[in-house]
Amino acid sequence: MISLTDKAAAKIQAFVAQSPDEGDGLRVKVIGGGCSGLQYKLELDTEHKGDKVFEEGGARLYIDRKSYLYLNGTEIDYSEGLQGAGFSLGNPNVKRTCGCGESFLV
Numbered sequence: 395m396i397s398l399t400d401k402a403a404a405k406i407q408a409f410v411a412q413s414p415d416e417g418d419g420l421r422v423k424v425i426g427g428g429c430s431g432l433q434y435k436l437e438l439d440t441e442h443k444g445d446k447v448f449e450e451g452g453a454r455l456y457i458d459r460k461s462y463l464y465l466n467g468t469e470i471d472y473s474e475g476l477q478g479a480g481f482s483l484g485n486p487n488v489k490r491t492c493g494c495g496e497s498f499l500v
Contacts, residue, residue, distance in 0.1 A: 419454030
């Protein structure tokens with residue numbers, strides 16, 4: 395299961411409303427890269443065959459099967475602050491992150 399906070403759901407809905415041609419939900423992928431070997435990729439998209447689809451607070455999440463193995467149990471939040479704004483993923487499967495916080499190891 396993947397969960398969204400209310401702030402994250404509202405931000406996804408706002409992004410979809412601003413760019414409806416790019417997709418109707420947020421795709422979250424785990425890809426190779428970074429110091430620790432894996433990193434997240436987020437983009438607006440539509441449902442693809444085989445996706446796990448989660449809907450919460452009117453926002454849709456699309457996760458491919460391979461990425462779901464790394465993301466199961468994750469909570470996605472959105473925050474804005476003095477050092478920037480963005481989504482954060484609270485992934486219980488992460489064992490180690492790199493110093494810059496951009497990549498992780500499970």
